[in-house]
Amino acid sequence: MTEEILVLGATGKTGRRVVRTLEAAGATLRKASRATGFDWNDQSTWKPFLHGATAAYLIAPEDPSAAHPFVELAAASGLRRLVLLSGRGLDKTPPNVFQSMHAAEKAVRESDLDWTILRANNFNQNFSEEIWQPEIEAGRLSLPVDDTPEPFVDVQDIAEVAALTLTTDNHQGQTYDLTGPEGVTFTEAVSKIATATARQIELVKLTPAEYREALLAQGAPEEVATELNGMFEAMRKGHLATPTDDIARLLNRPATSFDTYVSETWR
Numbered sequence: 065m066t067e068e069i070l071v072l073g074a075t076g077k078t079g080r081r082v083v084r085t086l087e088a089a090g091a092t093l094r095k096a097s098r099a100t101g102f103d104w105n106d107q108s109t110w111k112p113f114l115h116g117a118t119a120a121y122l123i124a125p126e127d128p129s130a131a132h133p134f135v136e137l138a139a140a141s142g143l144r145r146l147v148l149l150s151g152r153g154l155d156k157t158p159p160n161v162f163q164s165m166h167a168a169e170k171a172v173r174e175s176d177l178d179w180t181i182l183r184a185n186n187f188n189q190n191f192s193e194e195i196w197q198p199e200i201e202a203g204r205l206s207l208p209v210d211d212t213p214e215p216f217v218d219v220q221d222i223a224e225v226a227a228l229t230l231t232t233d234n235h236q237g238q239t240y241d242l243t244g245p246e247g248v249t250f251t252e253a254v255s256k257i258a259t260a261t262a263r264q265i266e267l268v269k270l271t272p273a274e275y276r277e278a279l280l281a282q283g284a285p286e287e288v289a290t291e292l293n294g295m296f297e298a299m300r301k302g303h304l305a306t307p308t309d310d311i312a313r314l315l316n317r318p319a320t321s322f323d324t325y326v327s328e329t330w331r
Contacts, residue, residue: 117141122148127164152242182222182225
């Protein structure tokens with residue numbers, strides 16, 4: 065019987081790399097996204113993707129209330145293994161910040177599935193894919209940061225760890241903190257990209273209040289502004305600043321450095 069792996073968010077930043085990594089390894093996949101008919105807001109679309117799947121890669125749904133019923137349905141449908149992408153430092157984050165991640169972790173931990181949680185730092189690719197990309201390309205990135213380092217993690221590293229934990233044993237009940245190999249301040253990160261592109265890029269350090277007002281002016285909901293400010297507060301407090309060796313241990317190679325990311329992306 066062919067084992068099939070369900071990849072949620074198959075066209076997203078991590079999901080499409082998980083798909084490519086698993087396909088390169090010869091895995092049989094089901095790709096769930098809006099393009100293929102999966103809708104987090106319509107539970108009737110979940111079962112066809114889950115039926116017969118043996119493992120799944122999950123990104124927390126935007127609606128926290130969707131997490132528990134999805135995990136319940138996954139177990140009832142015969143899924144055995146679930147790998148959840150979450151955020152580093154979530155255990156130090158208030159319940160009202162990143163509620164969807166809290167709900168997803170709780171649902172997964174309370175299930176009878178063989179689960180693994182991947183808690184990741186900010187991605188290298190946040191600078192080059194969505195998120196901060198427009199501001200970087202415009203030459204001015206404005207964020208509520210200080211000089212606390214961030215061990216940015218490469219999304220391909222996350223994808224390879226996800227593929228490993230989806231297809232091999234001995235990761236049940238484990239929570240892995242996925243980081244880059246060293247901490248880089250936002251000032252350093254922006255400077256490295258500016259040097260690589262031979263462009264002027266300014267980093268503007270906002271106060272949390274200024275950042276909130278900027279987000280609201282862009283049309284972001286109040287809860288999104290609260291969550292993002294909560295994340296940056298955790299970063300400024302140093303909760304995410306120390307690199308781990310989880311990627312190196314799991315993949316038997318060093319985690320991708322920020323310099324490598326810059327040289328491969330910003331040419």
